Amino acid sequence: SQQGEEDPQALSIQEGENATMNCSYKTSINNLQWYRQNSGRGLVHLILIRSNEREKHSGRLRVTLDTSKKSSSLLITASRAADTASYFCATDRRFGAGTRLTVKP
Amino acid sequence: GAGVSQSPSNKVTEKGKDVELRCDPISGHTALYWYRQRLGQGLEFLIYFQGNSAPDKSGLPSDRFSAERTGESVSTLTIQRTQQEDSAVYLCASSFSPDGQGGSPLHFGNGTRLTVT
Structure with missing residues (x-):
């Protein structure tokens, strides 16, 4: 069974634009993690964000967590063609269906 | 240091045959996970091992699927009497501590692509 659900399922943007992906989950969590998959x-x-954190940064990545809404977002700023991949959120060892991001050069 | 190693990387088998997939976790990682990923889809949780505790088998889709792990070492996932719908990439991951507690990230192998003909 899946815990997280990503939205949108697919996203296509131009290089340099920002990409935002959302994740909703169903039960209370200790932490939420984001992963990337190529090929x-x-x-x-x-990146990992704990349940007592609201925002976390890592390079061009920014993750937010709203435990009251049971949702998280991943923002990739100044996207590059190399960011093209599928992105998944995960809680309690369950993964969502992922967002397929395409960054056009 | 070596990452998570899975073997074989590809496996083609005939319907009805048994297959065994192997996962070598990162040394010192107490937690080990198996996932199934069908083409174009997300990761489907199968089973989780943590040290010597009883494994969480809640994701195994049928009794044709089983997995073993001895201590904190190698794990094998066995699929008996394979069916065409078992065709997928089977991913293994390990982490230093149980997820949901310390929140250690999962380190994934490159998976085994299973094709059942």
């Missing part, structure tokens, strides 16, 4: 193989951990 349908192994996932790479991007």
Whole structure:
């Protein structure tokens, strides 16, 4: 069963634009994690935000968490073609269906 | 240091045959996870091992699926009497501590692509 649900399912933007992906979950959490997947193989951990945190930054990534709404967002600023990938949120070892991001050069 | 290693990377099998997939976690990682990912879809949780505790098998789709792990070492996922709908990439991950507590990130292998003909 899935815990998180990402929105949108697919997103296409131009290089330089910002990309925002959202994640909703169902139960209370200790933390929420975002991962990236290229080419349908192994996932790479991007960022972890704990339930007592509201916002976290890592380079061009910004993650927010709203526990009252059971939702999180991942913002990628100044996107690059190399950011093209699928992005997943995860809580309690369950992953959502992911957002497929395409960044056009 | 080595990452999570999975073998084989690709496996083609005939319907009805049994298959065994292997995962070598990162040394020192106490938690190990198996996921299934069908083409174009998200990760479907299968099973979770944490140290010597009883595994969380709640994601196994049928009794044809089983997994073992001895201590904090290698894990094998076995699929008996394979069906075409078992075709997918099977991903293994390990983490230093249980998720939901310390919040350690999962480190993934590159997966085994299983094709059942």
